[in-house]
Each structure stands twice: as structure tokens, then as C-alpha cells.
Amino acid sequence: MTTDGSGRLPTAFHQTGVGSFADFLGMHAPEMMPGRRTLGPGTVDAPHGTTIVAVTFNGGVVMAGDRRATMGNIIAQRDIEKVFQADEFSCVGIAGTAGLAIELVRLFQVELEHYEKIQGATLTLEGKANRLSMMIRGNLPMAMQGLAVVPLFAGYDQLVPDPAKAGRIFSFDVTGGRYEEHSFHAVGSGSMFARGALKKFFRDDFSHDEAVRACVESLYDAADDDSATGGPDLTRQIYPVVVSCTADGFSRVADDVLHDLVARVVDARMARPGGPAAPLS
Amino acid sequence: MSAPFYVSPEQLMKDRADYARKGIARGRSNVVLQYADGILFVAENASKALHKISEVYDRIAFAAVGRYNEFENLRVAGVRLADLTGYTYDRRDVTGRTIANAYAQTLGAIFSGAGEKPYEVEIVVAEVGDEVDGDTMYRLTYDGSVADEHGFVAMGGQAEHITGLLKERYVPGSSLAAALRLAVDVLTQAPDGEMRTLTAAQLEVAALVRSRARRAFRRYVGPELEALLAASVAHQAEPHATPPASDPDPDVEAEPS
Numbered sequence: 001m002t003t004d005g006s007g008r009l010p011t012a013f014h015q016t017g018v019g020s021f022a023d024f025l026g027m028h029a030p031e032m033m034p035g036r037r038t039l040g041p042g043t044v045d046a047p048h049g050t051t052i053v054a055v056t057f058n059g060g061v062v063m064a065g066d067r068r069a070t071m072g073n074i075i076a077q078r079d080i081e082k083v084f085q086a087d088e089f090s091c092v093g094i095a096g097t098a099g100l101a102i103e104l105v106r107l108f109q110v111e112l113e114h115y116e117k118i119q120g121a122t123l124t125l126e127g128k129a130n131r132l133s134m135m136i137r138g139n140l141p142m143a144m145q146g147l148a149v150v151p152l153f154a155g156y157d158q159l160v161p162d163p164a165k166a167g168r169i170f171s172f173d174v175t176g177g178r179y180e181e182h183s184f185h186a187v188g189s190g191s192m193f194a195r196g197a198l199k200k201f202f203r204d205d206f207s208h209d210e211a212v213r214a215c216v217e218s219l220y221d222a223a224d225d226d227s228a229t230g231g232p233d234l235t236r237q238i239y240p241v242v243v244s245c246t247a248d249g250f251s252r253v254a255d256d257v258l259h260d261l262v263a264r265v266v267d268a269r270m271a272r273p274g275g276p277a278a279p280l281s
Numbered sequence: 282m283s284a285p286f287y288v289s290p291e292q293l294m295k296d297r298a299d300y301a302r303k304g305i306a307r308g309r310s311n312v313v314l315q316y317a318d319g320i321l322f323v324a325e326n327a328s329k330a331l332h333k334i335s336e337v338y339d340r341i342a343f344a345a346v347g348r349y350n351e352f353e354n355l356r357v358a359g360v361r362l363a364d365l366t367g368y369t370y371d372r373r374d375v376t377g378r379t380i381a382n383a384y385a386q387t388l389g390a391i392f393s394g395a396g397e398k399p400y401e402v403e404i405v406v407a408e409v410g411d412e413v414d415g416d417t418m419y420r421l422t423y424d425g426s427v428a429d430e431h432g433f434v435a436m437g438g439q440a441e442h443i444t445g446l447l448k449e450r451y452v453p454g455s456s457l458a459a460a461l462r463l464a465v466d467v468l469t470q471a472p473d474g475e476m477r478t479l480t481a482a483q484l485e486v487a488a489l490v491r492s493r494a495r496r497a498f499r500r501y502v503g504p505e506l507e508a509l510l511a512a513s514v515a516h517q518a519e520p521h522a523t524p525p526a527s528d529p530d531p532d533v534e535a536e537p538s
Contacts, residue, residue: 006390009383013358021368024361032369110368117336117360 021114022107022135034103035138043146047076049101051190051222051229052083052093054154054169055198056183057211060246061154061167064215065093066190066223067238068230078230083241085250087112090128090155091243095188097147100139104149108132125157129170129178137176148174152187156245163247184214190222190229197221200278212242212253216265217275224273232262297392297399301423304401308346310437310468313405314451315416316460319491320407323464326485329502334487336498338363338375340409342489346437347402347423355384355404372495377408381419381427389425399423403436409489409497413454435467442472461486462513481506 012028026033047069054063065082068075076098083093084105092108094101111131116122123131132153139149153170160166169181184202186194197218206214216232219240223231232239239262242253269275309325311333322344324333333352334344337359345352359380367375384404392399404421418430433451435443446467455463465484469477486501486509493499501509 006386006394008387008390009358009362013361014354016354016357021361021364025365025368028361028365106368110364114360114364117364118357120330120332120335 019115019118020131021111022131024114025107033138034100034107034135035140035142037142039141039145045071046147047071047080047098048228049080049082049095049098049188051186051188051194051219051226052095052152053186053191053194053198053215053218053222054093054152054181054184055202055206055211055214056154056167056169057206057208058164058204059167059208060156060163060244061169062208062211062215062242062244063091063093063152063154064212064219064240064242066219066230066240067233068228069098070228075230078233078236079238081241083243084109085243085252086128086153086155087116087122088249089122089158089245090125090153091245091250092132092154093152093187094149095151095191096149097142100142100147101149101151104135104139104151108135111135124159125155125168128155129153129180132170133172133176133178136172136174140175143174150174150187152185154245156247156249158247166247167245186218186222188229190219190226193225194218194222197275201276208244208246212244213261213265215242216240216258216261220265220269221275232266234262234266294393298424301392301399301401305347305403305423305436306438308437310435310439310443311344311346311405312433312435312443312447312464312468313344313407313418314433314447314460314464315413315418315431315453316457316488317413317454318457319409319497320416320418320489321457321460321464322405322407322485322487323461323468324485325468325479325483327483332485334485334500335360336496337380337406338367339372339495340489340497341375341377341380342407342487342498343380344405344407344436345402347400351400352402352404355387355400355402358387359384359406377406377417377419381406381421384421385425385427387425388421388423392424403440405430405434405436407489409491411491439468439472443467446470457488458509458513458515461509465510465513481510484510 018024030036049069050066052065054061063083067079069077069080086092086109092105094105151172157166157168169185171179171181171185184198201214220231223229239258244251311324313322322334326333331349335356337343343356343359362383363375363380388400391397400423405418407418410416418434420428420430420434433447450463465479469479486506488499489497490499
């Protein structure tokens with residue numbers, strides 16, 4: 001902590017009108033801001049996070065992520081967690097360079113809580129998504145060196161009067177572009193396969209449990225065709241991280257619930273490896 | 282050109298202290314007290330938007346009396362310091378002592394610095410522990426002095442009078458309703474013995490609730506505060522020395538404050 005000679009807190013602490021923690025950090029300790037680092041030439045090998053999926057349902061939104069981080073052809077970690085609580089009503093999942101992404105999520109979490117404490121009000125869901133998009137934009141120089149971070153943001157929008165439509169999903173590109181997605185979305189290396197599966201599974205009247213099942217099935221499909229996405233690891237009991245945001249707030253699906261669900265999914269795939277059949281008519 | 286008058290350092294400091302004390306004495310009072318399940322904050326405050334009690338971090342809260350712009354400035358600085366410390370290290374590394382020390386240094390520097398007027402504020406920084414023994418309350422005054430308080434703290438215009446009443450009537454380990462009753466009683470009793478009445482709309486009530494998972498701070502507003510006040514009136518008839526067995530504490534639902 002740097003202070004001036006008198007021992008009192010530096011001016012940045014007393015600056016008025018700043019409700020953002022990232023802006024405060026930029027004034028007081030710019031070296032701690034992600035994306036403000038000077039980069040050397042060349043590239044580095046760093047663990048990459050893979051597939052994240054999100055599905056809306058009647059009453060909120062479910063997000064899930066597989067547990068694998070890869071570094072080239074190596075599995076860097078088999079039980080990494082890539083889906084996080086952002087605040088009381090939203091969650092964020094990350095794909096891309098794991099180290100930078102986790103730092104970004106930590107900053108984003110502090111940012112939301114900081115704003116809430118300073119201003120005495122929570123940001124709107126769009127406000128949160130815009131804030132995240134600005135942070136990703138700050139990471140652009142890193143992304144150009146191959147260290148991209150691509151998050152998926154979802155939450156329960158308390159300003160939407162109909163709870164059936166209050167679950168919302170936002171995706172981002174490396175330049176900070178923010179796009180609202182409808183019904184479902186996936187990011188990361190296995191996202192093509194997960195999105196294809198979700199396209200067939202998704203229904204407008206999903207319940208919470210059906211949305212959770214759709215997420216787990218689509219991650220299975222992603223792992224089936226993408227070597228960087230980890231499938232459910234039954235021998236080590238490592239299952240996807242599944243969270244939901246509803247009118248009651250954020251919650252994480254318990255491991256024993258997932259244990260039973262994954263067992264059912266894997267059992268069904270024994271009979272039909274491609275997963276549930278979509279009716280053609 | 283005439284030479285400036287000589288003012289002794291003692292006189293200078295005394296004048297500044299008198300100035301700050303007078304400013305604080307004009308304001309309404311604020312009571313902070315420990316109860317069985319946490320730390321309760323009760324302020325007389327008719328405004329719903331301009332708070333005298335606020336969350337600083339997971340287990341830490343802030344209460345103040347005096348000039349709004351000055352204590353608001355300190356509150357924001359405290360939140361920034363707490364969030365910065367938590368972001369740099371870990372959430373558990375943020376302690377009430379860190380915040381209280383920074384406030385003490387800042388208030389002390391402002392008080393003795395010649396260029397500024399002293400802040401007319403008094404602050405309590407409280408941190409709820411895992412157990413009652415782990416609770417801490419720091420009281421900071423306009424000149425930067427810090428006191429480590431136990432049980433209860435009163436600040437504001439009637440601080441001395443209220444502290445006297447609390448000394449007689451405070452019971453450790455009481456329920457939320459009993460603690461709220463006591464706080465409202467001492468805030469409404471004028472030094473001449475006359476009782477005023479304070480409604481829910483004139484009170485700002487919040488608590489650091491030990492059992493809450495991460496962010497312990499919680500405000501009591503609207504119908505919930507009215508219900509809590511009504512429940513606390515029921516305790517008034519009972520003798521103060523026997524805390525009731527049942528606690529109508531509605532803290533079980535994890536609603537964000």
C-alpha cells in the first residue's frame with residue numbers, strides 16, 4: 001500500500017464519482033490491471049479452458065462447463081472449474097487461456113460487488129455484460145499473441161417481469177463485442193458440437209432439471225468429438241460444473257445430483273452412443 | 282505588515298477539537314451493539330437513501346455520525362481498501378483492523394494538518410467473528426484516536442448520555458429483538474427522562490449476521506423492520522436480564538441486502 005508522507009490514504013481512495021473497482025485499480029495500481037502488461041516477443045504455452053454451455057429455461061438459466069484444461073496435446077488439469085458465480089443473480093463461464101480468464105473473472109466479481117457497495121444499487125444485467133465486454137477489450141493485445149479469453153455470461157434479469165423470459169445469455173468475441181444469445185449458446189473448442197446437440201434438445205418449456213440434463217448431454221457430445229473437452233470422469237467422479245440463476249439467486253447443482261444424472265446419461269449412451277434421438281416430425 | 286499572533290500548539294489543537302466536537306454534537310445518535318448472533322447497528326436516520334450504516338466487506342461494516350460528505354468519503358475509501366486487499370491477497374485477509382488503522386491514520390493526518398479543517402465525524406468499524414469472542418468493534422474519533430470497544434458503542438450528539446444508559450441495561454448474548462429494543466429505548470430517551478417515539482421510517486437498522494455464509498451484512502427495511510420492531514416491543518414487558526429462548530430472527534432466508 002503506497003501512501004503519501006502523512007500516512008493517510010492516497011488520493012485515488014478519496015476520488016468521488018468512481019463506482020468501478022477496475023477504474024480505481026487503473027488509477028491506484030495500474031500494474032495490477034489485466035491487459036496492461038508489456039508483452040515480450042514470442043509465444044508461451046499456457047493451459048486452455050475448453051467448452052462452456054448455457055441454456056435458458058422457464059424460470060432462469062443454467063450454465064455448465066466441462067472440467068478439462070489442455071496445453072497442446074497434454075491434459076493440463078482434469079478437474080479445473082471454469083464456471084463461476086459473478087454475483088447474486090449471474091454467472092460467468094470461461095474458455096480460452098485459463099490463467100488470464102480466471103484473473104478476469106476475479107476482477108469482474110470484485111467489480112460487481114464493489115459497484116453495489118459504493119452506489120448502494122446493483123447493475124442491470126446489460127450493465128454487467130457491458131462491463132465484462134470492456135474488460136475483454138482490454139485484453140486484446142494478449143489475444144493477438146494467442147492468449148485469448150472468451151467468456152460466456154448469463155443471469156436472471158430481475159427487471160424482466162415474466163420469470164419465464166428472465167434467463168438471459170450474453171456471448172463475447174475477443175475484441176469485446178457483446179451479443180445477446182437466445183435460448184442457448186456454447187463457447188470454447190467443443191462449442192460447435194455442443195451447440196449442434198443443443199439445437200436438437202432445446203425446447204421453450206424446459207424445466208430446470210431438463211435444462212441441466214440438456215447441458216450435461218451437450219457436453220457429452222462435445223467431449224465425444226473434441227479431444228480438448230473432457231467427458232464425465234466416472235472413475236474419478238469428476239463431473240461437469242453446473243450452476244443455475246433463478247429468481248432465488250445463484251445456486252450450484254450438488255455433486256450427488258450430478259452423480260445420479262451422469263450415471264443415467266452414460267447408461268443411456270451404452271444403448272445409443274449418439275444420445276437421445278430427435279423426432280423428425 | 283503585522284506579525285501573526287502566536288497561538289500555542291495546545292490552544293490550536295484544543296480549538297480544532299472543540300470545532301469537531303461541536304459539529305458531531307449537532308447530529309443524531311447511532312448505536313452499535315453485540316448480540317448473540319452478530320452485531321446490530323441502529324441509527325436515527327429519516328433518509329432511506331443516505332445511509333449512516335454500510336457494508337464494507339464480507340464480515341465488516343461501518344457506522345458513522347457527523348457530516349455526511351466527510352464520512353461518505355471515508356466509507357468509499359474503506360470499501361476500496363477492503364476490495365483492493367481482498368483482490369490482492371484473499372478475501373479472508375481483509376480485517377476490520379486494517380480498515381480501522383487506515384481510517385485512524387487518515388483522520389489523524391487531517392486533524393493535525395494545518396491546511397484543512399478537521400473532519401466532524403465519528404466512526405465505528407465492526408467485524409463479526411466466527412464466535413462471539415471473535416467480534417471486534419473499533420471506534421474512531423475526529424482526531425484519529427482508536428478505541429477497541431466491547432459490547433456496545435454509542436456515537437453522536439447524545440453519546441455520553443446513551444453510553445450511561447447502555448452501561449446500566451446492556452446484557453451480553455441477548456436476542457436480536459431484545460438488542461433492537463434496547464437500542465431504540467436508549468435512542469428515544471432524552472437526558473431529561475422524557476421519551477420520544479421513533480417509527481420504523483425514522484430508523485436505519487442493519488446487522489452483521491454471524492450465520493450468513495459470505496456477506497454477513499444485512500439491512501432491515503420496510504415491513505420486515507416493522508415486524509421486527511413489533512416483536513421487540515413484546516420483549517419490553519419481560520425483565521431485561523432474561524433473554525427469551527425463542528428468537529423471531531427472520532435471518533434464515535438468504536436474501537441479499
